Amino acid sequence: MSNRKYIKSLLLGMSVMMTILIAIQIYITVYVLKHNEMLPRILSCTALILDIIILAVFFVSSRINADVDSMAYTDVTGINNKLAYQNHINRLNNADDTFLVGVIMLDLNNLKRVNDTLGHEMGDRYIESFSAILAGMQNERISAYRIGGDEFCVILEKTNAVEIHQILDSLERKINVYNEKNNIKISYAKGCEISTREHYYLMEELTKRADSRMYENKRLMKGKRLDGRRLNV
Structure with a gap:
């Protein structure tokens, strides 16, 4: 598999992961609002971890997208194509x-x-x-x-x-x-x-x-x- 195809597959996987994480985060938020109660400590920690992971995935995917854009216009020798x-x-x-x-x-x-x-x-x-x-x-x-x-x-x-x-x-x-x-x-x-x-x-x-x-x-x-x-x- 070429580097470009590999990166596109990686980006797709990260997008799916981010979608799942956001869905879980929304579920936790809805649960809190619906039951009008304090989150158990474990859910609080889970929500915090999810926030960190989502931010990390977003940052990494943004960097990869920038690299893909650069690769699209760069020759194998490193000069513009x-x-x-x-x-x-x-x-x-x-x-x-x-x-x-x-x-x-x-x-x-x-x-x-x-x-x-x-x-x-x-x-x-x-x-x-x-x-x-x-x-x-x-x-x-x-x-x-x-x-x-x-x-x-x-x-x-x-x-x-x-x-x-x-x-x-x-x-x-x-x-x-x-x-x-x-x-x-x-x-x-x-x-x-x-x-x-x-x-x-x-x-x-x-x-x-x-x-x-x-x-x-x-x-x-x-x-x-x-x-x-x-x-x-």
Whole structure:
């Protein structure tokens, strides 16, 4: 059973438990009102224990619900997933305001080569390492997403061309630092676009233009491949 299904089953069980406990609590309260008498000590203790258990179950279920919501929008690598990306795209489109929104499309090179040469476990590590670097660059205006097997997107709000290129330069520096310390060298293609007053795009066109530039960059890099002698871990 997947973690998500397990958590949903757990939440269902906790909901049933809470319903039963509340029903017992109501029964005790009705009993007191009906008989107009002091509860025996054992019933008083039971009522107190039930109150504590109900509060505990409510607190735990609230935390689990929050975790489930987070899991729904998080990729297995820990970065935002495609559903979160689509929600962000829809929000910007629905607001009908993509002015100064920038998009950076990124595509990892050589993933198949890593998988075929070193195995899928190392391929997963290759993806996770790149995801972690992107995740570390996020803030309240910059969001990073994994939208495919080796495809990523960064969405920037209230940005400009200078900042976008600063982000790309920062990413390149971080990748260079990573590559100096690791045998498997990260390589990626990139493309970007920004919506301005002079060139205003809604998200579909904005992402298409960034994607097109990324593939053009990838074509220029086509001859570059990981050196097989450097793939030893």
